[in-house]
Amino acid sequence: MSPASQNSTSANLLGSFASLLGVLGIFLYFTGWIYRWAYFGFFEVEINTLNLPVESFLLVPIQVILGDLWIFIRTIIVVTITVVLIQFTLWLIRSPNASIPPSTSKLPISRFTQKLHGFWLLKPLRSFAQLFPQPFRHEIVIIAWILVALFWLARWQGTADAYQDAVNNTSTRPIVTLVSPSDKMALGRNPDDLLTNPPLKNSRIIGDVDQFKQIFGRETNDTTNPEQPIVWRLLIENNNWVYLFPAMPPRAKANQRPPVLAINTGDGRVQLLILSRPKIR
Structure with missing residues (x-):
């Protein structure tokens, strides 16, 4: 491999790593903001009035994901459900001709999935999705479901921690x-x-x-x-x-x-x- 090719490969790796860190930072900040929004919202305090430091929101997701054993198990369950929903959504917006292999088209399950995939309400959604390139469609679906999962994880944990702190016997305040x-x-x-x-x-x-x-x-x-x-x-x-x-x-x-x-x-x-x-x- 020539030095020019090695430099190009290294640059691509660094670019991908930087992009990954940027996306991860957005997810962490989003999770931390939702957690604190739910926590202080429990006490009717508007989070935007507190002027909390930005870096503090990046540490909160540790509590949301790895707070204790039950929280970790719940996270694993949510991740599993999110992966299934991502795959299901990608299947729904896929072209009907590419959804079912011809060799299995006569199976009962295949006929059911064909009917489900051809449901009339999904046709406008599929037509709209076809306006975007396939990689972009997949990225939108993946990011959207990840944000939904992070939102509910952070909201559940923020409300639960706020209630725990509001009760005298369990409060850490x-x-x-x-x-x-x-x-x-x-x-x-x-x-x-x-x-x-x-x-x-x-x-x-x-x-x-x-x-x-x-x-x-x-x-x-x-x-x-x-x-x-x-x-x-x-x-x-x-x-x-x-x-x-x-x-x-x-x-x-x-x-x-x-x-x-x-x-x-x-x-x-x-x-x-x-x-x-x-x-x-």
Whole structure:
């Protein structure tokens, strides 16, 4: 082999490797973004407001794919189903004449597959697919099904991890104690008198009053069970915003969500938002 041929082969290998890394990076970022979108969406926090570093999204897929044995087994199952769906989709958009070998065209299974392949709703899809070169068609199908699989894997794991962190007994989020001047925030207890509600004379409220009342008076203990303390955990601290939530009891339902207090301490002031799940009418 001539030096020119060797250089050309090396360049092609490097180009293919660089393309593979680029596609892999896109898949990893997509998986990490969907995972965090599902995780913070569980707490009604919009991920685009957090300004998380881009590189952090590339590490999250490890939890989605290799978090534990069950997660790994689930990943293997999803990969298997995805491969089957890719092959099935490629078969559907293939030309009918190339789908069934002539030697097997009289078999019952072959006649069934011919009818399925010739279903009238698939003809427009097949005609549209024929507008693109065959390699490009295959790449679109493969990438589309991989993205679908990654989306559901990341969403399932993000929601599951968020629920685990929302429940007090299984939460990995740190327990937090917030101390602020009494004239800065309407919520909170006086450490010397935990039975007295703070005055609200100088406070103003916009929004659902019931949402505020559900927390007011229950900052430290559950009013239905005074001996049961309320454990507050830190969701995230980002750009002068501190997100806190009261951990849910072990018997919490899968569709239950804790309210989240978003506290802004910038400019020496304390702004408080209460985020909760939209009410289903």
